[in-house]
Amino acid sequence: MAEFENPYAEEDPFVQAHFDCLDCGGKLWEYAIQRQMVCEDCRSVFRSSDIFDAQV
Numbered sequence: 222m223a224e225f226e227n228p229y230a231e232e233d234p235f236v237q238a239h240f241d242c243l244d245c246g247g248k249l250w251e252y253a254i255q256r257q258m259v260c261e262d263c264r265s266v267f268r269s270s271d272i273f274d275a276q277v
């Protein structure tokens with residue numbers, strides 16, 4: 222049986238990142254094209270580089 226593949230999966234620009242929001246601690250979603258992350262709770266947008274620096 223062929224595996225079902227979600228046709229939208231590869232086009233979804235958002236990837237859940239394993240980082241917490243710097244403001245509220247919510248989950249961040251990475252916007253791969255812009256190299257930015259957006260918080261799912263407070264909608265704050267961070268640059269990925271800022272998140273990496275903060276989490277190290």
Ligand SMILES: [Zn+2]
Nearest residue numbers: 242245260263
């Ligand atoms: Zn937040």
